[in-house]
Amino acid sequence: MRPTAFGIKALTFYLTIIAAYFVSPYTNLFFLLLSFLSTLLLLSLFSTFRNLGRVQGELTGLSPYPAESMARVRLKLTGDQRKRFNIQASLRVAGRRHALGRVEVLQGEAQIDVQLPALSRGAYSIDYLEIHSNYPLGLLRRYRRSDCETKLLVHPRPLDDAGTQQGGGVLDEVIGEVLSNSGDMGPSGVRDYQAGDPLKLIHWRASARRRELVVKELEGHSAPGIELQLDRRCAADKLERCLSLITTLAIHARDGKRPLALHTQGLSQTYGEGHASFAELLAFLAETSSLPTKAPAPPPVAPTVIRLPGRHMDRELQELEA
Amino acid sequence: MSSTYRSSLVLLVLLNVVFIHITGAVELVWLLPLYILTATAVFTRPLRDNKIYRLIWNLGVLATFTVLVIDASTSGIAHLLEDGLILAVFCQVHLLNVLQKDQKPDLLFFNSFLIALVTSFFSQDLIYSLAFLVYALVFLVSIQLSNLSDQQHEIRTQVANAVLRDGIKRAVIVMGLTAMVFMFCPRDFDREGLVRDQMLWNRGPQQTADFSEEVRLGRSAQTTLSNRVAMEIHILQGAPHEIPQHWRGATLSMQNSQRWYVDSAQDYHELDERWRPTSGKWQRQGEMRSRVRVEYQKTEVRRLFNPLGSIELKVHPQNHPELAVPQSDGTVRYSGFNFPSKERPLLSYEVSIKEPNQQKVITRHPFQLEQYRRQDPKMESAAATELLSKALTGLDPKASEGELVERCRWYLSTSLDYLLPGERGSAENLSEFMSGEAGGHCEYFASALAVILRMRRIPCRMVTGYLAEEWNEDFSALIVRDKHAHAWLEVHDSETGWYTVDPSPPAALEGDNGDQSNLAAILAALEEWWKGVTQFDADSQGAFTVWLVNLPGNILAEFRLRPLRACGWVLLVLTIIYLRRRLRGGPPPELREYLRALRRAGLERRVEETPRELLARALTEEVRPEEMELLASATAAHETLRYRK
Structure with a gap:
């Protein structure tokens, strides 16, 4: 329990009244009013203590979220059937407290959507989730902490709409390149061209024979996958850009239900259905960092696999600098 | 801010204005604008961000403050209180009217309680208690709502209602606990402050009503009525209605414009039958009708109180009967007895009272009666003359002296106001009281009657003592408390001797409620309850504790004596519990x-x-x-x- 600013003012006021009581001769009404004030203060302390009793807080739906943006999660507060008022919650992450939200009246259980703080990329350990209240009079604030085992994973921010448009060429090119050089996926046949098919998939010889455009189909997949190699022996800003791009591709792949394979120092993993989850990839992207130039090279991959950072990054950085 | 929160703040400030209003220290012409500005504060909320509105408002505040300062400096200290109270409540109205959405009204709450506290020194009436009951609830709910309100969130009506319900519950608990603290917390009821008379609101030292051998007429300090038991009068023989109410301590025949006092030479013009010592007791002539035992409870003893018709007085042997010294006016002085209560045995004496109208008339020289007709010329003011004239209007000029006395007594008791010393509107001198401009207590009534009777050359004397009228439960004893201290007159009749005349209005004296409507009876009961609070003292605390200890036994006794009524009470309580549960079981x-x-x-x-x-x-x-x-x-x-x- 900690006194609030109003509590300190009230205490000063109360002590002044006490002094006035002893300075003046005894009168019943003064004593009565002083008793009222004293009882009110004591009961307020007790009520503040009781208001938070048996209230538990829990964050649900906690998943990795993009850097520098606020994520919405659910805060679940549970108490008993007694009404409790003005229950507030805050989260202490990496030594800083962040207010989450409040429930004005809690009876039984309540769930509210709260926003997690905007953080830079990284994996943060949550110190604790704090439930607090200063009800009824706001003189004191009682805190209850519950430990959170989970980490707060803030993955790189995907290229936003503007960024995608600005570097759209880059993204499209990367995706196209990836799809055409689909790593371990070999062509299984041809089919008619459909609008949106990458030009690199067009089977020019077959198209010439048939006199209409046909494209190559890749073996074993209903949709083409993405395979990347990330060399982390690069500058931090370049790596960040790469990670943002990978995040964008990962989201793209996840939404399109395509697999994504990533090969980097210490990791060579495919993500998607039947493979490791994309959450694991995002967790890796949240935690990973650049390596010194003397560090070993990433695992070797087929020449067709797109390499990051590559010419796309250099060109994009040049565009940004321009 | 929700509408409930806004309304609670408006109500809080309105109650502050009411507190100031009921002190009577501030004229309505000052308060009326404050009432209006408070009530309209809800409508000015949208204007508060407007610079022109704020400019006009602040100029108004400055102008009001200037007027108050000028008034205080020109009107002198007498109006300092009025100006101070106006300023305090004006601050509240100002805060209410400039409060922004993102501001917390902390100062408003502190100032509000301060106003309630300070005004309690000026108005201890029932109306204050009722206002405070409402105030306590509003105060609590307002703070709770303020706590919930912030600039991001508007309190929803549903939440405000829930807080209101919670606040009501909490207020009831707080008031219950406050009552318990007030009842049981040990404290020094006679404590004098570190700073006494210098305090602005302290109109003089407080005094407690009690028996006195002197009556001073003048500006009086506020008087509290103590419930401390002075004596108990147990009936040994006779019926309750045969025990006189007026128990004499001293007679005061000497008078000047300031006071009534005992005539040190009264033995020379003795008109009462002397007490004669007879084998350990004092006696006078007469046939005994009733007999009582008086148990005196207080440490300091100066008089052995007895009624006008006492014929025998016997002090218990362990109480040193030789210390009782009968006076020529029939009163009995008791000298040299002021031991610490632990060492002193309970003072007990028996009094025999004769049949009425059996007083032996002692014929003396007329000059002896002169003493009881003598009047300070300053007392015969224009107000006294006018009062006498009004009292005798319509009275037959041939009316007997007794009829004249009764007429004057009746006129005074019905046309003048009874007020305790120090109460608002109480007289500061006898002329003010006799002119009807202000009210007064029993000493003023007795003095006024004595003055107009002596103007008509009717011999009379002031008597101080106790008015015994509170019976115990089984009517076996009269309980006489400090607050029953009283003053009345004795008028001398040439045929029957001295007889008691009490001009104080009976309705103003405790226990005589007369015919009252239900509402008046409820108000009187509430007044009585509130008086119990304001006059609470160590004796009351002790009595309450005893009552509480005896409560289980009393409840059992109630079941034994009146089983039907007790069962009715139990049934009522069970019904209330059932209804409450049923109400709670409604839709959420x-x-x-x-x-x-x-x-x-x-x-x-x-x-x-x-x-x-x-x-x-x-x-x-x-x-x-x-x-x-x-x-x-x-x-x-x-x-x-x-x-x-």
């Missing part, structure tokens, strides 16, 4: 709120339509945005209640 507040939101939006539920479907339907119908918002919020609350998610 979330559902009530949802139905209310539906009514406000003018929508009706359809069969098998879920709240969410109804909300979707509401979007297609013409529902106002604020009602739509309310409905969405109530739907969410209802879903949370229903599905716990």
